[in-house]
Amino acid sequence: MNSVYVLILGFIIAILGYRVYAKYIDSKVMKADSKRATPATMYMDGVEFMPTNKNILFGYQFKSIAGAAPIIGPIIAIQWGWLPALIWILGGALFIGWVQDYSSAMIAMRSDGASFGGLSHKLISPRARIILLSFIYFYLLLIAGAFGNVVVSTAIGLKASPMAWLFLTIGGILAGQMIYRWKKDIILTTVVTVLIAMSGIWLGTIAPSNAIVGDALSNSRPLWAIVAFVFCYFAAVLPIWRFALPINYVASYIVFLGLLFGIVGIFVLHPDFTLPAYTDFSIKIGPLWPIMFVTIACGAISGWHSIVSSSGTARQLENELDARPVGGGVMFVEMMLALFALIIAGTLYASPAEYGAAIAKGPGGVFAAGVSKFLGVLGMPADIGRAYGSVMMIVLAITIMQLVIRFMRISTSELLGDISPIFKNAHVGTVVASLLGITVVLTGWWQYLWVLFGGANQLMASLALMLVTAYLMSEGKSYAWAFYPMIFMFITTIAALLFTSYNLLSKVLSGAVTGEALIGNTLMGVVGFFLVIAAIILGIEGFKAFNRYKKLRLAAKPASA
Amino acid sequence: MSEKKKGGFFQAIKEFAYGVAAHDSARFALKTRASMEHLFILITMGDMLGVPILPPYYSLRLLPYVVPQISTWKRRMLREKDLTDALA
Numbered sequence: 001m002n003s004v005y006v007l008i009l010g011f012i013i014a015i016l017g018y019r020v021y022a023k024y025i026d027s028k029v030m031k032a033d034s035k036r037a038t039p040a041t042m043y044m045d046g047v048e049f050m051p052t053n054k055n056i057l058f059g060y061q062f063k064s065i066a067g068a069a070p071i072i073g074p075i076i077a078i079q080w081g082w083l084p085a086l087i088w089i090l091g092g093a094l095f096i097g098w099v100q101d102y103s104s105a106m107i108a109m110r111s112d113g114a115s116f117g118g119l120s121h122k123l124i125s126p127r128a129r130i131i132l133l134s135f136i137y138f139y140l141l142l143i144a145g146a147f148g149n150v151v152v153s154t155a156i157g158l159k160a161s162p163m164a165w166l167f168l169t170i171g172g173i174l175a176g177q178m179i180y181r182w183k184k185d186i187i188l189t190t191v192v193t194v195l196i197a198m199s200g201i202w203l204g205t206i207a208p209s210n211a212i213v214g215d216a217l218s219n220s221r222p223l224w225a226i227v228a229f230v231f232c233y234f235a236a237v238l239p240i241w242r243f244a245l246p247i248n249y250v251a252s253y254i255v256f257l258g259l260l261f262g263i264v265g266i267f268v269l270h271p272d273f274t275l276p277a278y279t280d281f282s283i284k285i286g287p288l289w290p291i292m293f294v295t296i297a298c299g300a301i302s303g304w305h306s307i308v309s310s311s312g313t314a315r316q317l318e319n320e321l322d323a324r325p326v327g328g329g330v331m332f333v334e335m336m337l338a339l340f341a342l343i344i345a346g347t348l349y350a351s352p353a354e355y356g357a358a359i360a361k362g363p364g365g366v367f368a369a370g371v372s373k374f375l376g377v378l379g380m381p382a383d384i385g386r387a388y389g390s391v392m393m394i395v396l397a398i399t400i401m402q403l404v405i406r407f408m409r410i411s412t413s414e415l416l417g418d419i420s421p422i423f424k425n426a427h428v429g430t431v432v433a434s435l436l437g438i439t440v441v442l443t444g445w446w447q448y449l450w451v452l453f454g455g456a457n458q459l460m461a462s463l464a465l466m467l468v469t470a471y472l473m474s475e476g477k478s479y480a481w482a483f484y485p486m487i488f489m490f491i492t493t494i495a496a497l498l499f500t501s502y503n504l505l506s507k508v509l510s511g512a513v514t515g516e517a518l519i520g521n522t523l524m525g526v527v528g529f530f531l532v533i534a535a536i537i538l539g540i541e542g543f544k545a546f547n548r549y550k551k552l553r554l555a556a557k558p559a560s561a
Numbered sequence: 562m563s564e565k566k567k568g569g570f571f572q573a574i575k576e577f578a579y580g581v582a583a584h585d586s587a588r589f590a591l592k593t594r595a596s597m598e599h600l601f602i603l604i605t606m607g608d609m610l611g612v613p614i615l616p617p618y619y620s621l622r623l624l625p626y627v628v629p630q631i632s633t634w635k636r637r638m639l640r641e642k643d644l645t646d647a648l649a
Contacts, residue, residue, distance in 0.1 A: 045633040047588070047595040048646075055573045059580020117643030135642050177563045180590075188584075239593070252582045311645045410647045 001277075003343040006086065007263075010339045014332035017094045022102065022328040029478050030106055040316050050338040052154075054325055059130035060316075061330045063252060063534045064308040065101075068150055068396035069457070070334050071323025074342040075363040076450060078355070080288050081278035082346040084400055085296060089342065092293075094227075094333035096485040100461050101328035103468040103482055106308035108314035109323065116467065123325030123470040128538055132463060135534040138527050139303070139508060141455040142406045144358025144433070144441030145524075146453035147397040147404075148228050148423045152441060153362025154394050154536030155224040160204030160387035162224075163212075165394050167200020168254070169231070174339040180241050181258050191380045194253045199389055201254075225441045228398065229434040236409045236430040237400030241556040244402050250394040258371060258392045263340060265374025271347040275355055284445050286503075290496040294454035299338025299490065303460020305331065310464075321391030329423025343368030362446065364393040401437075408433035412558035452528050455497040464541040473549035480518050490539060494532055593635070602627055602634045610638060 026032045040051040052060075076084040111119060116136075120128040155162050171193040173312070178184040212219040215222055235244040281288050297350060298304065309327050309503070317323055348370050349355040358366050370383050371389030380388070409429035414520065416423035416432075465486035472479035504525035507513045513521050605623050607614040609631070627634075 045595070045637055047591045050591075051589075052584070053576055055576035056580035056584055059577040059582075060578075060584045063581040063585065111624045115643050115645045117645065118641045129643070136644060179586075196634070241593070245589055247584060249582050256581065275572075307645050373582065407647050411644045414644065415569060430629070 001273050001345050002270055003266055003273065005340055006273075006343060007266065007336070008085075008088065010336050011188040013090045013094055014335060017098055018324075018332055021094065022098055022324050025099075025322045025481060026102070026321075026328075028483070029472075030103075031325060032106075034319050034321050036320050038109055038317050038320060039314065040318055049315045052079065052316040053318070054187065054322040057313055057316055057322065057326045058330060061208050061313050061326050062333060063248075063362070064312060065298065065302070065305045065330065066334055066337060067298065067304075067400040069146060069297050069302065069304075069307055070395065071393070071456075072150060072340040072363045072450065073296035073454065074338050075345040075366050075462065076285075076359065076447065077292050078342065078345040079279065079283050079285065079359070080281075081276050082273055082342060083277040084288055085342055086339075088293060088296055089300050089335060089338045092296070093331055093338075096461070096465075096489065097301040097305075097335065098328040099330040100152050100301055100303075100464055100468070100486055101305045101321055101331045102462050104309040104329040105314045105317065105323045106312035106320075107468055107471040109317060110291070110471070111321065113201075113315040116307065116464070119310070119467050119471075122475060123467055125536075125541045128541045129516060131534050131538050131541075133454075135531060135538070136460070137408070137415070138306075138390065138437060138481055138531055138534075139460055140408055140411075141433075141436055142439065142449070142453040142456050142527065143304075144232075144404045144408070144437035145444060146403055146446075146449050147401045148225060148437055148441040149446040149449055150223055150362065150397040151186075151228045153285060154364030154368070154390050154397075155209070155227070155447065156219055157267065157361045157365040158386060158390035159208030159210050159218055160170070160201070160383070161368075161390035161394055162209040162218075162227075163204035163207055163223060164197075164200040164387055164391035165398075167203065168197040168251060168391065168395065169247060169435055171196035171200070172250045172371060173243065174246075175250050176242050176246030183561050190250075190253070195251045196446040197254060201387045202384060204260070204387045204391075213214070221442060226363055226440075227437050228401065229438050230403070231398060232394045232402045232437075233406040233430050233434055236406040236433070237426050240406075244406065246412035248399050248506075251399060252348055254388075255392050255395055258388055258509040259337070259340070261370055261378055264376045265377040267342055268377045269374060271343075271344075272348055273346040275352055275378060279352070284479070285451060286496075290492040291451055291499065292493045294451055294458050295498040296338065296399055297454040299335055300459065301461050301485075303457045303462075303464055306461060332500055341370075343373075350473075359515065367393050369496055385406050385461055405430060405433050405437065408436075439519065443516045444524050445517070447518065451496065451500050452524055455500065455528070456531050457494050458489055459493040459531060462486050462493060463535065463538055465489065466538070469551065470542065470545050473546060473553070476553060492533070494535060497528045497532045497535075501525045501532070504528065598630070599634055599637060603638065606634075608636065611615070629647065 021497030040049050043049040044051060076086050104393050107119065110113060115128045117133055120132045136560040175189055175193040178189040313326055339387055345366055349358065366384045368389030371392060375385040375388065376382055409426060412429040412432050413424045467478050469486055473484060504521040506519060508521045604614050605620055606627055607615060610621055
């Protein structure tokens with residue numbers, strides 16, 4: 001099949017989903033009303049609650065949700081064949097993905113801008129709030145581990161990327177200094193710093209890491225893991241304007257220029273899929289159901305989006321009618337990003353053996369080779385294109401990672417601060433989070449780690465859908481459109497997490513793994529089981545709440561004559 | 562930012578680019594400033610929330626300068642927050 005048909009199919013699904021399904025739910029079920037005051041207008045504080053234009057929010061939501069996951073998931077999942085992956089991306093986004101993103105924003109908006117902790121307390125039970133927040137902590141640890149692994153494998157697999165990463169960091173720090181300290185013009189700042197970052201990509205090709213630090217160090221996983229977490233350490237402890245935000249600002253230009261020209265390259269080159277449409281139900285990572293459904297997380301559905309939608313976007317929507325384009329519309333754009341990654345993986349290699357050799361080194365190499373190919377059509381030399389793709393991958397992963405470590409620092413001080421005041425120290429909190437992350441990165445097999453991350457992410461999505469269903473029931477609205485996706489996601493993700501955790505721990509108990517793998521398998525297996533137990537308790541609490549709402553509705557009905 | 566702007570496709574692209582690249586930076590800058598201001602108001606006007614820190618004489622002298630922000634400050638201080646607030 002030709003890749004352009006896949007893109008066209010994606011456009012059709014996006015238009016159908018957005019213009020028909022989402023519009024119906026928005027106008028007939030949620031009854032979005034432009035006259036109803038939103039929390040942003042009611043509680044405007046000029047900080048968190050701030051009415052913001054929908055185009056700006058569209059960009060904000062896209063930037064917040066589009067990390068490395070929609071790209072890596074399809075690149076790994078094509079091992080089952082491109083057809084199941086394509087069906088899940090399109091079907092998942094159409095029936096589940098946008099539903100979750102949009103409705104998370106809507107229920108937070110209709111609940112005075114409450115975040116998930118408050119919503120779970122109000123809609124389900126007080127216990128649900130504590131379990132949900134502990135669940136989120138471990139979920140974030142898996143994000144740090146999975147994305148850290150992507151950074152490490154990309155830095156090792158593509159020797160040009162560390163130099164590009166270094167120059168991006170320099171450009172970012174300079175951008176922060178120019179904007180906030182020296183008060184320079186934003187356009188001048190952008191041009192200078194993006195050029196610095198771009199020059200790092202070119203320099204990386206003429207001074208690769210092995211030429212500077214030697215072969216041994218350039219291939220050292222501990223070295224790059226420590227570098228990645230030191231980077232995150234600075235992002236977590238320095239004022240956010242000095243490090244994290246300006247680096248993200250400069251990085252966003254690199255990523256979006258790459259994606260834009262990459263998609264143009266696909267249209268120009270319009271290659272056919274070379275990998276098989278379907279390989280086998282059961283492969284090395286696991287069976288197609290449930291494992292593929294968690295391998296492709298973002299792009300089809302992702303729990304991360306619900307956190308952004310509820311705690312970030314819902315407090316800035318100036319009009320209820322904007323929730324559909326911002327919450328729902330962006331999900332379809334991310335679906336297109338996942339299709340872009342699927343096309344890269346499916347059309348790049350002449351045979352499954354070639355793909356297998358490439359994916360064994362990590363998804364970063366596959367993505368970089370694809371970017372190089374499609375940018376090459378527009379005249380970019382292959383080695384610079386590969387360096388460009390590698391830095392895109394690092395940027396997409398590290399921007400989320402630094403946010404996660406910063407967040408874990410805050411939650412460590414909140415959770416453990418009462419036990420000992422030392423945990424309230426920003427440096428201690430960051431070191432605890434970083435050490436946990438480094439342990440996961442260095443000891444876990446990356447494909448299992450990815451599946452666990454995907455499982456936790458999708459489970460988060462089903463918990464978000466549970467909150468949405470409880471809200472819809474409490475309001476007496478039609479809830480099937482959120483309830484059935486929740487049931488599907490809940491069963492699938494519990495099965496995936498149980499399967500992976502069982503595999504990991506059975507290897508530990510049978511003595512099949514030793515050394516680093518023993519630590520990694522035990523840690524990941526235990527975290528997986530913890531997430532399953534937390535989700536099951538939440539599920540029970542959720543169903544109790546559903547029954548409560550059903551009884552209330554029945555009691556509210558007048559007795560028949 | 563909130564006022565309706567008339568603009569075509571290029572205006573929308575410009576706003577989208579701002580949303581992608583700079584909106585978060587602006588929000589975090591505002592959050593940082595607000596946190597400092599709110600901490601200051603807590604120290605000077607803590608009485609209003611039952612946290613007396615500064616002697617009332619000084620609080621009363623500062624009161625006229627703080628009046629415009631009191632309602633927003635109270636709402637932000639008393640609103641339930643959780644870990645996800647730090648993420649977005």
